Amino acid sequence: MSMLQGRPRVVIVGAGFGGLSAAKALADSPFDVVLIDRQNYHLFQPLLYQVATAGLSPADIAAPIRAIFAGQKNTTVLLGSVQEVCPSRREIIAGDRRISYDYLVIATGAQHTYFGHDHWASFAPGLKTVDDATRLRAKILLAFERAESEQDELKRRRWLNFVVIGGGPTGVELAGAIAELANRALAKDFRTIDPRCARIVLVEAGPRILPTFDASLSLEAQKGLEGLGVEIRLGQPVTQCDNAGVQIEQEFIPAATIIWAAGVKASPAGDWLGVPTDRAGRVVVGPDFSVPGYPEVFVIGDTASAKDLSGKPLPGVAPVAKQQGRHVAGLLMARLCGASEPRFRYRDFGSLATIGRKLAVAEIGSVRLSGFAAWLLWSVAHVYFLIGFRNRTVVAMTWLWSYLTFERGTRLITGMPEEGRVSPPGSIAASRNPLPSLIAQQRQ
């Protein structure tokens, strides 16, 4: 059944940080490696918020999976979506294909969850894929366009209100980036509205933003966002989302743009395998990341609920997934040659989150940084971890250019049905004088 005769086959599902690092670590190994993903590219998700806020192009943070493995002869890349895993037959089913495996690594990541309010998805989209990001970019840019052509003050207000739900790194980065877009890149581009009047609200149900960081850095981040004009609501869960806006306890905020950065749940690997999961849908794995009852099946990254040597739960971040991928690859090689199996030890390089230009927070061991130094560190680390010389250079150059000019280079509204661009929903009445004469005063 193996492509490379006689070689044991490792099938890796998902080319995110975990799957990619496992496949790379199996280069030149005696295994026949099959890497399968729904997309033809590996996405550097930590920078996806910059695509959504018109800072980078999708291709700047994505690398074709085939190109990454072009020279890795023992590895076959497949484009496809896994529907089913048959662990008893050691087989996965993707589309019309059945692929047998000797070892299986599941690294399929996580998706949004609306905690039982799935109908919120259409009003408060999340940010996980390139298509999510380009749609969100169009939505944010269109909101300013609609505000510009809206006559009614209340309706205009709704277009200029942006609510980000969830105070983790993604929510913080999105809120900061929207504020900078409005305050800087768009500031001089409109004639009727002043984009700097946009209201950006970050809502967090817990007591502070960036809850995984030290409390002092949460406070620094909060100050930084407030300095950019972002309103922060803490300890206030969202109780309702709809086309009109967001209900936060007693207060209703009318808003055309609502972004969901509040919760993720694991992809359905637990269902595929028929094994226990935790409350977030993650497969509970052993210390070697294998699945109870199936020592040849491993689950890593955001799909797994795993613990460190000390018993501490491993966080759902890229470095964990990458280290797990490398660990499983080493384990398989050790098994093959009968060597003793290595034990996993998580090396925590620290956490970084950016708020805006010259503003970030960093926590590395007991060292806590904020402000410009943290921002420089964040920039260098993200360029360094991007895959491919071209992407690194383009991103570094784009950032330098944005830093110097305050501009955003990818302000494209694409992928919208044409009628969606023409007139705002519900405003049918023709207005005889659509261009208010306040431009002259406002802009000169």
Added chain:
Amino acid sequence: MSMLQGRPRVVIVGAGFGGLSAAKALADSPFDVVLIDRQNYHLFQPLLYQVATAGLSPADIAAPIRAIFAGQKNTTVLLGSVQEVCPSRREIIAGDRRISYDYLVIATGAQHTYFGHDHWASFAPGLKTVDDATRLRAKILLAFERAESEQDELKRRRWLNFVVIGGGPTGVELAGAIAELANRALAKDFRTIDPRCARIVLVEAGPRILPTFDASLSLEAQKGLEGLGVEIRLGQPVTQCDNAGVQIEQEFIPAATIIWAAGVKASPAGDWLGVPTDRAGRVVVGPDFSVPGYPEVFVIGDTASAKDLSGKPLPGVAPVAKQQGRHVAGLLMARLCGASEPRFRYRDFGSLATIGRKLAVAEIGSVRLSGFAAWLLWSVAHVYFLIGFRNRTVVAMTWLWSYLTFERGTRLITGMPEEGRVSPPGSIAASRNPLPSLIAQQRQ
């Protein structure tokens, strides 16, 4: 009715080369300028084929219209689609807005035409917008993916056949770029197929490709394309297009990817105005580009049928549109201050078309260039005419990188429904051994 009290208003419809140059030439003029476009960006269409063939990102060849005019105080940018023009009331209707004008410039370009075979559009899409280009990119890249996972040799053949219909510059550039994508960037990335076996056919109904160039350059371009492995069919009109492939006279070419680069017709400005058009739907305008009966309405660019001083029809190319836009702006200023109206004289800087790496043709007056020199000229000219420092730098750098590495940086399949990516239509039977064992032979 004017935004800027007392100033005569010029409404410009379309922010392509013509509309953009007219609006820019009216900077610091006593006019109140309103520029309206369906998109929020100006698109550098001559490089759109590079987006479709994974060479550049959309944002690299697009500039936000608002950013271009941010500092031009007398100019208002509107996002909207014009449905109607009422020349008797000097008014246009866009969405729910009516905008009055003193002068109107229509520069709405052209769209595809299938010469009465509109149902071909779904099988043989054309290339006019960013969404066209990203869809075409996904289609081309997916064809290779499908071929890779196809067991049936005949079906695989269909995935690897690419037919480009139309031998003008766009068709030539697309055919060359697809050939280079297959021969170079993708060559080492697959395990079952050899992308170099892809068959690329360029079909032209006329007797030669690049018919607007000198015949010697048509021949050079043909040789260049054939050197890249492109098959060229001359004097053979397409008689049928469908999901299975293309019928060219007696021959049927099975092909999953068919691209339409054969014909354009003008946007419906003639219908809006109720004035005569030529066979391509272009408004027949006077020597000053005004419309018969409406001296305050001008039509320029691909929407107009205009003649040079010598009576020669002006070609549908970017330099004509740009020069017409500047000319109309100068004319309006002359009218305003009662000066004598300038006459239009087309300055022909020559024509350029690229075939591939180090391969282009150029015709500048009586000078004819081909090969590396023409390609360098083409590269420099296109970078020079791109708008914005950032776009120029990114494109120049991306090209240098591609030139050195033969790679393509934007190989993203995006915007597809998920099921569209999983399994090819019609192949439902589950195959037990989906990974043929010919990989080892082929690749080692």
